Structures are given as C-alpha cells and as structure tokens.
Amino acid sequence: MIPFEYRTPRTLDQALAHLREFGEDARPLAGGTALVLMMRQRLIRPACLVNIRGVAGLDRIEHANGTVEIGACATHRDVETSALVRARLPVLADTYHHVGTIRIRNVATVGGGLAHADPNQDAPVTLLALGARVRVRGPQGERQVALDDFFTDYYQTSLAAGELVAGVSVPVLGPRTGAAFLKFLPRTADDYGTVTAAASVTLDAAGERCEAARIALGCVGTTPVRAAAAEDLLRGQRLTDDLLRAAGDAANGGLDPIGDHRGSAAYKREMAAVFLGRAVRAAWARARASAADTR
Amino acid sequence: MSRVEAQPVLSIRLRVNGKDQAVRIPSYRTLLDCLRSDLGLTGSKEGCGVGVCGACTVLVDGKMISSCLYLAVMADGAEITTVEGLAADGRLHPVQQAFVDHGGFQCGICTPGQVVAAKALLDANPSPSEADIKDWMMGNLCRCTGYYQIIESIKHAAATSAAAGKPAAGGAAGRP
Amino acid sequence: MDFKVIGKPLGRVEGPEKVSGAARYAADQLPPGVIWGKAHRSPLPHARIVRIDTSKARAVPGVLAVLTAADLPDVLVGRVMFDMPVLARDRVRFIGEKVAVVAAEDPDVAEEAAALIEVEYEDLPALFDPIEAIREGAFRIHEDPASYANAPKEHRPSPNLQSVLRHKMGDPAKSFAQADHLFEHTFRTPRGHQGYLEPTASTVAVDADGMVHVWASNKMPFRLRDLLAHTLKLPADRIQVHLTPIGGDFGGKGSLMDTPLCYHLARATGRPVKMAMSYTEELMAGNPRHASVITIRSGVTRDGRLLARTARAIFDGGAYAAFKPVPHVNLIGANMVQGPYRIPNVAVESLCAYTNQVPCGHMRSPGDPQMIWAEEAHMDMVAGALGLDPAEFRRRNLLQEGDHLVDGHHVESVQALETLEAALTAADWAKPKPRPTVGRGLAMSLRHDGMGMCNARVTLEADGTVTLLTVTPDTGTGSHTIFAQIVAETLGVPASAVNVRVGDTRSFVTDSGTGGSRVTHVAGLAAQEAATQVRRQILDEAAAMLEANPDDLELREGRVVPRGGGPRRPSLADVASAAQRQGKAIDAAVRKEIGHYPPQFSFCAQVAEVEVDRETGQVRVLRVVTAHDVGTILNPIGFHGQINGGVIQGLGFGTMEELRLEEGRVTTLSLGDFKMPNILDIPALTTVLMEKPVGPGPFKAKSIGESSNVPLGAAIANAVADACGARITEAPITAEKVFFALQQKG
Numbered sequence A: 001m002i003p004f005e006y007r008t009p010r011t012l013d014q015a016l017a018h019l020r021e022f023g024e025d026a027r028p029l030a031g032g033t034a035l036v037l038m039m040r041q042r043l044i045r046p047a048c049l050v051n052i053r054g055v056a057g058l059d060r061i062e063h064a065n066g067t068v069e070i071g072a073c074a075t076h077r078d079v080e081t082s083a084l085v086r087a088r089l090p091v092l093a094d095t096y097h098h099v100g101t102i103r104i105r106n107v108a109t110v111g112g113g114l115a116h117a118d119p120n121q122d123a124p125v126t127l128l129a130l131g132a133r134v135r136v137r138g139p140q141g142e143r144q145v146a147l148d149d150f151f152t153d154y155y156q157t158s159l160a161a162g163e164l165v166a167g168v169s170v171p172v173l174g175p176r177t178g179a180a181f182l183k184f185l186p187r188t189a190d191d192y193g194t195v196t197a198a199a200s201v202t203l204d205a206a207g208e209r210c211e212a213a214r215i216a217l218g219c220v221g222t223t224p225v226r227a228a229a230a231e232d233l234l235r236g237q238r239l240t241d242d243l244l245r246a247a248g249d250a251a252n253g254g255l256d257p258i259g260d261h262r263g264s265a266a267y268k269r270e271m272a273a274v275f276l277g278r279a280v281r282a283a284w285a286r287a288r289a290s291a292a293d294t295r
Numbered sequence B: 001m002s003r004v005e006a007q008p009v010l011s012i013r014l015r016v017n018g019k020d021q022a023v024r025i026p027s028y029r030t031l032l033d034c035l036r037s038d039l040g041l042t043g044s045k046e047g048c049g050v051g052v053c054g055a056c057t058v059l060v061d062g063k064m065i066s067s068c069l070y071l072a073v074m075a076d077g078a079e080i081t082t083v084e085g086l087a088a089d090g091r092l093h094p095v096q097q098a099f100v101d102h103g104g105f106q107c108g109i110c111t112p113g114q115v116v117a118a119k120a121l122l123d124a125n126p127s128p129s130e131a132d133i134k135d136w137m138m139g140n141l142c143r144c145t146g147y148y149q150i151i152e153s154i155k156h157a158a159a160t161s162a163a164a165g166k167p168a169a170g171g172a173a174g175r176p
Numbered sequence C: 001m002d003f004k005v006i007g008k009p010l011g012r013v014e015g016p017e018k019v020s021g022a023a024r025y026a027a028d029q030l031p032p033g034v035i036w037g038k039a040h041r042s043p044l045p046h047a048r049i050v051r052i053d054t055s056k057a058r059a060v061p062g063v064l065a066v067l068t069a070a071d072l073p074d075v076l077v078g079r080v081m082f083d084m085p086v087l088a089r090d091r092v093r094f095i096g097e098k099v100a101v102v103a104a105e106d107p108d109v110a111e112e113a114a115a116l117i118e119v120e121y122e123d124l125p126a127l128f129d130p131i132e133a134i135r136e137g138a139f140r141i142h143e144d145p146a147s148y149a150n151a152p153k154e155h156r157p158s159p160n161l162q163s164v165l166r167h168k169m170g171d172p173a174k175s176f177a178q179a180d181h182l183f184e185h186t187f188r189t190p191r192g193h194q195g196y197l198e199p200t201a202s203t204v205a206v207d208a209d210g211m212v213h214v215w216a217s218n219k220m221p222f223r224l225r226d227l228l229a230h231t232l233k234l235p236a237d238r239i240q241v242h243l244t245p246i247g248g249d250f251g252g253k254g255s256l257m258d259t260p261l262c263y264h265l266a267r268a269t270g271r272p273v274k275m276a277m278s279y280t281e282e283l284m285a286g287n288p289r290h291a292s293v294i295t296i297r298s299g300v301t302r303d304g305r306l307l308a309r310t311a312r313a314i315f316d317g318g319a320y321a322a323f324k325p326v327p328h329v330n331l332i333g334a335n336m337v338q339g340p341y342r343i344p345n346v347a348v349e350s351l352c353a354y355t356n357q358v359p360c361g362h363m364r365s366p367g368d369p370q371m372i373w374a375e376e377a378h379m380d381m382v383a384g385a386l387g388l389d390p391a392e393f394r395r396r397n398l399l400q401e402g403d404h405l406v407d408g409h410h411v412e413s414v415q416a417l418e419t420l421e422a423a424l425t426a427a428d429w430a431k432p433k434p435r436p437t438v439g440r441g442l443a444m445s446l447r448h449d450g451m452g453m454c455n456a457r458v459t460l461e462a463d464g465t466v467t468l469l470t471v472t473p474d475t476g477t478g479s480h481t482i483f484a485q486i487v488a489e490t491l492g493v494p495a496s497a498v499n500v501r502v503g504d505t506r507s508f509v510t511d512s513g514t515g516g517s518r519v520t521h522v523a524g525l526a527a528q529e530a531a532t533q534v535r536r537q538i539l540d541e542a543a544a545m546l547e548a549n550p551d552d553l554e555l556r557e558g559r560v561v562p563r564g565g566g567p568r569r570p571s572l573a574d575v576a577s578a579a580q581r582q583g584k585a586i587d588a589a590v591r592k593e594i595g596h597y598p599p600q601f602s603f604c605a606q607v608a609e610v611e612v613d614r615e616t617g618q619v620r621v622l623r624v625v626t627a628h629d630v631g632t633i634l635n636p637i638g639f640h641g642q643i644n645g646g647v648i649q650g651l652g653f654g655t656m657e658e659l660r661l662e663e664g665r666v667t668t669l670s671l672g673d674f675k676m677p678n679i680l681d682i683p684a685l686t687t688v689l690m691e692k693p694v695g696p697g698p699f700k701a702k703s704i705g706e707s708s709n710v711p712l713g714a715a716i717a718n719a720v721a722d723a724c725g726a727r728i729t730e731a732p733i734t735a736e737k738v739f740f741a742l743q744q745k746g
Helices: A012-025 A033-040 A076-081 A083-088 A090-097 A102-107 A110-116 A123-129 A228-234 A241-253 A265-294 B031-038 B094-101 B111-124 B130-137 B148-163 C015-020 C107-115 C172-178 C221-232 C259-269 C279-285 C332-338 C368-386 C390-395 C416-426 C479-491 C519-546 C572-581 C636-655 C712-724 C735-745
Strands: A005-007 A026-029 A048-051 A061-064 A067-071 A133-138 A141-146 A151-153 A164-171 A177-184 A195-203 A210-218 B009-016 B019-026 B057-060 B063-066 B079-081 C035-041 C047-053 C063-068 C098-104 C118-123 C161-169 C181-189 C201-206 C212-216 C239-242 C273-276 C291-300 C306-316 C345-353 C438-447 C452-460 C466-470 C498-502 C553-556 C559-562 C587-594 C602-613 C618-630 C684-691
Touching (some): A012 A026, A012 A048, A012 A133, A061 A083, A067 A083, A090 A123, A110 A123, A123 A177, A123 A195, A177 A265, A195 A265, A210 A241, A210 A265, A228 A241, A228 A265, A265 C735, B031 B057, B063 B111, B094 B111, B094 C015, B111 B130, B111 B148, B111 C015, B130 B148, B148 C636, C047 C098, C063 C107, C172 C291, C181 C368, C201 C259, C212 C259, C221 C239, C259 C273, C306 C332, C306 C368, C332 C368, C368 C636, C416 C438, C416 C602, C452 C519, C519 C553, C519 C572, C519 C587, C602 C712, C618 C636, C636 C684, C712 C735
Parallel strands (some): C035 C273, C212 C239, C466 C498, C618 C684
Antiparallel strands (some): A133 A141, A133 A164, A177 A195, B057 B079, C035 C098, C047 C118, C181 C291, C201 C212, C291 C306, C438 C602, C602 C618
C-alpha cells in the first residue's frame, strides 16, 4: 500500500468536510475489511482515509415506531448478538451471523457493507426482503433511499459524491408475516453463497393465502435483485409445490448471473429457483406460526 | 506515484499484552506488520493476507480480528492481546497447555491464531459444546491436524479451566 | 512389547515454543538491518522479453536495489533437472514467472516499486492443454529438454515432454485378448496447492567473513545448500543453512524458490534480505500438484479376476520440470496403476508435459491421489458392470504375500484383506443405509516406507541428560518428538531427559532431509542406532566402574542397574563423570543410508458415507472410516494427527480444492477462492488401526504420513455414485457437477 492522510472526525459534519476536501480521493473507513483488502490488492489508492468510528452515535441499534434503526458503524457482530434485533427481527440477526467469520463480523460494519455494494454479500438480500431504507447523510443533510433503489451496479450505489451511509431503517414484521434467509454453501462453510435468497411472506386474514411477498436473491447479478415476477405469482395463492416451482421459474427467467468460483451462470440460475422456493416455504411456515399466535 | 515519496509517519500508542508501546509508523502499516516488524512480536503470522485463514488473529479490546486487514492506526489507544501475551507467570495458558497435551498443533504456523481464538472463546463461553467450538473456530484454518485434535484440545482446556474454577472473563458475547 | 516411552502420548518437544509464538519460522527471522525483497512477475503465459525498464522502480525512495537476469550469473536451476532460470532471461513461460526483483527498506515500498517496473514483451504461442502440447508440430516451449542438465535420458516422443516413465510387468496386450471383459475409463484431476499456511519465505544474510547465512522454509537444507552453491557459483562450505521450523510442507517446500534472489539482493545492498511470498504469489507461482488425465483399462475374467491393467497418464507439468525431485523427473504415483491388487500383467505410461502454466511439483504422496482417484473409481465401475459388490470385487483381487508391483517391488507382511475387512466392519458396509439419499463408497491404496540418508548424533552430557543432534527439518509431523522417544527408550531415561538439538548444514556432511516417507524410517533408525552405540558405551564404562560384565547390566530410569541386583546403581551422570575423568566422551554419530524401499508396504482402506441432495447436487460427507495396517505406533497423538490431517486433505481433494486456470492464468488467487476444509466441514471420523510390530523402522514402526490422504476422493466419488447414480470422473466433486449429471440421467 502507499501512504495516505488519516483523519479521525468526531462528528458527522467533520467527516463530511474531510470527504469534501479530498473529493474522490477520500474514502470513509469504518471496519476496513473490504477497504484495506482492496488497498492491499492495489485496486484502490485513496489519498485520505476518514475513520468514522469515532463519530458518536453512529453505532446505535434502536427501535422506534415499528422500525429497527441500525447505525452505519454498528458491526455485523453487534447486529448478530443484539437482544433487540434478535427479538424483533431474528431473520436479520441470523443473516448477519452468516457473514464470513467472527473476526470479520467483529469489525465489518453495516454501513460499510452497504456502501461496498458487493452483490455476493448476505445482508442486503435480507434487508431487501424486509423493505429496508438507507439513511444517507450528505452536505445537504439527510435523505432516505429505499434499498431497492440503492444498489446500481457491481460495487456501485446511488450515493452521490461526499455522501455517507448513516444507517439503515428496517421495519419490523407485520402481523401474519414470516421471513427467512437461506445461504447455499455447497463447497465449504466459509464462503460467499452460490446463491442467497430471502423472503418475507404475509398471509391473509384467514392465514391461508399469500397477501404479499417480498423476495430477494443474491450472488446472481451485479446487484442483489428483487424477484418481482415471483412475488406477483404468489399473491393471492395457496402454498403448493407447483406454485413454488412456478415462482422459481419466473425468477430464473429474469436473472443474468455471472459465473464465478462458486457456480456457473447456468447453475446459479437453477439454484436461484430452488432456493427461492425454499426461502418462501420457510417464510410461509413462519407466517403461519405468526398468524396462529395472533389468533 | 509521487505519494510513494511522501511518507507521513504517524505516532500511535498501543497497549500490547499489558505493556504500553509508542510506535511511529507509515499510515499504511497493518497491525500485523506493526506487531511483527516494529515491535518484534513475530508470534502472529501472515498467512493468506485476506482475512480468511486466521493465522493473524489477535484480540483488540478483547475481540478477535484479522490483523492483516486492520490498519495499525485503527488500533491507536486499544488493548491488544497477541499469542505472546497468553502465558502468565511463566505458565502456559490452559488453552496453550491443552494444545500441547492433546495434539492441537503440528507444524504450528496456525497455532498462534488458534490459541488466541480459543482463549477468546473460553472467555466468552467457558463451557462450549462441540457445536459452539466449531462455530467459533470456523475462521481458523489448519492444514495439518484435520481439526479433530484442535476440538479435543479446546474441550480439555475448558474442562481444565472449569476444574480450576476460572471465572468467565467477559469480552465479546458468544452466541448461545 | 512393554515400552516405557515408545507408544506413549507425549506432547511435542517443541510444544511450548509453538503455542507461545516463540518458534521462529523463516519469515520471522529479523537479522539487524534486514530489508525486503519483492518480485515483478510476468503477466503473459509465453513471450519474448524485449526490454525491461527499471528506472521508475529505482527512483522510489527506500528502494536499495533492482535486479534482472542481466545482473545474475547465467545459470539454470531445478531440484534435479535444471531447466529454469532464477529470473527470466529472454523469455517468460508462465504467468507469474519472476522477471525482476526489488529490495527496499519496507515491504510495501518493495511491492509498490516492483509494480513500477515496465517490461516490453512479444507474444509467443501459448499452450495450456497438455494433450495439445504434446501433439506433433506444437510450438516448442523449450527448444530441447534433453539438453538440460540432469534431464532424464528416456526418449521423449514430443519436445514438449519433461519426461516419460514406463513400467511393465507380464504381457498386458496378450492378456487383454484373453480376458472375458475389457473396460476402459478416463478420469481428470486439477492442479491443487499444498495449502500450507506458511507462505514460502527465505532470509539471507552475508556476514563480515563472507559466510552466507540462510533461513528458508525448505525441508532439504543440504540440497538447498548444494543447489545454492551451484546457482551462486560459491563453494558449498561458504553457505550455512540454518534450520527453522517449517509451517507445513506437504511436498511443496523443497526448491530454491526465492533464496538465490535473497542472496543476490543481499550482495547488491550489503544488507540481509527477506523475501516472503504472498499467498497470491503462492497460488500463482508456487509448485502445485500436477493436473492429470488418466485412462485406465482392465481385462477381467467373468468371475471378477483382474488379468491385466494398463494406464496412460498425462500429467500437466507446467512451464518447467525444475520442481520435481526424483531422478526420472516424473511422478512415482504412476505405479499406483495397479492399486493394492494382484494383477499379473500391468503397464503404465506416464507422460509429464510442458505447458505455459504454473510449473508443478510434489504434493503429499505425489501422483498417488491422481492415480488412485482414477483406479479406485474404475474398480467400482468395473464391479458395477460385472454385478459384483465393490468390496467383493476387491477381495477377489487383493495383493498377497510376496506379490510383485509393476515397478519391480515386491510386498511383504501383507495385510490388505484384514485392512479391507476392518474398514467394512467399522463402516457397517453390509447394513442398510439410514436413508435413501445416503450412499457408501470404498477405496483403497498402499504406501511404502521411504529411503534416503539421515544422520543423528547422541551425546551423554555431564549432568546425565542426553542430547540428540538432528538435521531433519521439522515440517510439523512430530519427528523430533519421536526421535526423543526413540533415544529415551533405548537409554532407559524419560523423554524429558532427552534434549533435541536442531543443527544446521555444518553439523553433518550431508543429509536427505524430510520427505518421501523417509523420516520415521531412516532418520528414526539413525537416532536409534546412535542411541544404541551410546548405550553400549555407557554399559562398558559402568562395567569398568562396577567391575562387572556389561551384559549383566541394564539401563533403567536413568541408572545402570545390575540384573542380579546389588547396591551400586550409578546414575548416567556418574557414568559421564567417570568417562570424563579418563578424557573420554560418551557420544556416537550415525549416518544411516537406505537405498531402496523396504518390502513392508502399508494398506489403507476407506469408506465414505455421503448424503446427496438431488435438488441441488450438494454432497455432504457424513462419516469416514479409515483403516490402516500399521507397525508399532511410536506416539499415538502424532500418529492419529497425521491420519486425521491426511483424511481432511483427502476430503479437500475430493470435494473442493481446485487451482483454476483460464488461458494460463490462475483465477483462484486467494484463500477466499481456493477453498480448503474448515472445522465445520469435517465428517465424523472412525480410525481403525491394526497394529503389528512388522515395520522396517525403529521398534518395528511403519510410516503413516502419506497414506490417509490418498483414497478418500475416490471413496467419495464411489459413495456419490451409490447414493444417486451420478458418476463424477473429474475431481473435485462439486454440487454443480452432481446436479447436471443427475439432470443428464433424467
């Protein structure tokens, strides 16, 4: 690596000011696991690293008005072990548990992961299925972006120059709703998924038919994707093997995966369909349990 | 290119194995290189260089991290525990002794990372099940042992510590 | 036998150093003033070097030297065949070949500067497929391999062949004509990295007297010294190789690698120089296991007896033959064509091809995993075609006492059948499987004890402790602990009274070092013989002290004890003092040389139980049984450790390890992409050992280190076929391959 300026702001405004000063040559640094790795591989050569871990309040995990608010500097391990998240959004805690190893999770942050925009990551897939919104802070103040609109391409987001991810807002599950996350690891337990799938299913008042579904797939494109066609097929239907098969095929058709060391494009397409079905089935079962609880 | 010529040196303070260290390093120095080259603590090893193998595992404020991906400047002001800091009063830590007694290592290159990780496990969870052990240790690769005797070693270390009445030392919360 | 120290589960003698971080490996050496070297490597698989511009690298502050081939003596190097330059001269032959090297005060500066070196190339046709490379008219990767120093003389039908190895026994062609059935199958395996977690490193310092001090992760320090002498044009006695613990070898740490460059940089800068490969460099330019394409053909009788077997193996040796250490510059695993079976007519032709890809070397049981992957799967496929249970088919054909192997060896103390039965029983082979998605597969292999020349010196110290001087590098196998136990047992002292002192290349004239399954056998016998001579000296001295007959004296618990009883029981310290008063030292040095493999082979039978998810093709290895016929077990912890580690390497080979290349470029360039098993991947393991004191080694021991890694891949392939009918002939067995194989079957 080559030398760089190193700044340690105490407030978000200071952090934004440092970023403004160096423009494209500055990078925010939180956990650094992806950043330092890319610097070691000489893929990026920032002139300035702005360490935002010292900014007070950026690592909070709170619940307010049916939304779990996770600060950008909360680590993966913080989310995984948070009593609050495990109570209110266990699928999210479970998802963060799947990422890498405990060493990585102790350091890598929620905000850093989102900003990095690696389509093979686990968390964005569940966050998409849960309808999360990203809180962005820039020179103009704070704005919110639906996660659906946040990832634009391979390692690219809709963050404008000088903007930072400040946190993510995740609605808790409504009534008669269940969610599940699956990571297909056919090779070894420590790997990116061949495919990942997350689903949130809400049942109708009778607890029989799908009223709404949100399904997201990862490792199958340049960004994590919503399986909108599959979601449409599920709406109003009862759970059957044929329905899940059809939903998988519908999703499969819209995918353009990139083959990698964890699977060829053809295999990822097939597995996306399989794991979409399995994730929906698991979410549906949890939705039924939730519906039974509230009756 | 000209930035290679400009070598700003940063001063940081690390508390390593209970001892305060003041170090002057270039900004790009990883914590691993700082420990090994600037402080002469060669116990932690560079293996894969991408945070996967665990040979570089150290504890920063009680939490295990990959020091090959951690900038030394990020550790400014932190408490760092390396393999060199596990023994106390000339006696090996129970984890280290258990690894010696039960074949927890062969070539020894991954061992510093293994014992640091295992110590962190027992600090967080003094009576881990085999599933707990595997879950915690899945980020520490070993090419020699096949892992079976590592599991045995950690089980014995837990039993030894329990027998000695060691309390849980706090630190990163384990997943029950 | 009632041993006091042999067979006891003693912890490693080097244990406290290794668990406390005090053990210093090659990259941990910090001679004062040490600087860092880094290589600039070729981005092209085959090209002429037109021009190298190092000016930008030289201008970087902190850079102390930049060298290219023009700065070095024009010498080729290799472990046996010298076909590789130290830095590419005129031509590069694989992506990753070293073209220049930089030394700087700081490793990051060295790396940045190395990246600033500019090289102009002219592309040459590149060959990536060994079969294409050996076709008539293919572009020559080397002008004339036969002209290289130490090139094997066997005629090469193609200039792109490193070597050809052939074995034949009987008359296979005639026998095929007489067989009731003929079967032929082809199998493939990829390159694989040894996966040692210590990347290859060297540190070289030249002292004020001109002595060259070397610390290297190299398990053959004397060979290293001699090769350095040749490469650097120095007398061998000006080079002192210091032994360090090695962080895993598995066959991959026997070559010069960067050591000569460390020396040249040290000379150019006047400073000690360290070079440590990154893991990316290891994956790109180490010396991985050879990829293979193996076609096996068998002729059998209708009642399932093997009459004849042939195999043609094409190994992809990569751009240089330099990393192969055996005189025939081929892989001895080629002789595994016959497996552990009695087959009267056998022939194998093993071709090692040049391609423009990373050159390959040795990896644990070199050539065996590839050949057994093919051979043991072929056995199951033949059994299936004949309607025979795979175990029964093997039973009918196992080697028996005195049988011959195709490479000329004969086998004694054969327990092949017992080993097979032990595995089958432990694996519940005859019992129904727990679920229809579960399958079982069997595979067997055999292994010899190694040969070579190893030294040991045993000295009785004044305080009654014993010192063993060894130059056998510690690659992690536990050899030093076993040596201590051997010496302790022989001298009637506890192991704690034996200090293992690790010497260097000044300690003895020469030594084979570690590898080839020779250590327990040859180095162990050297230690035993030296201890036995010291025992004799002790008894003679004590006999004089006690005015007794030495044959009436024993050594027990650190004392000389008369067999018939008696009050005087001098301690070893007493004996040492008595000897010293007469100006005598109690000390013996032994050079043990064994020039052939002993006939006591070891068998390994493994059963894998797997579960296949048909919807995804995912294979879970639930359980493995590994059965071995073994000699005396010298240390059960170390013994099981070697078996366990081998099993998991076999698991990796069979299910996930693959160094992938595209257009000659390694694409699995980190341990994030080249995956090896972790602690969550391991199956339940049952080890069955049939211990019999029949080995050629000390106290009748047999080697164990290169057995359990060999058959598991094939056992898993056979289990997958049993579970779901998908026959995967190309390693590793991935879920994707199983999925599409099942789709094809319909």
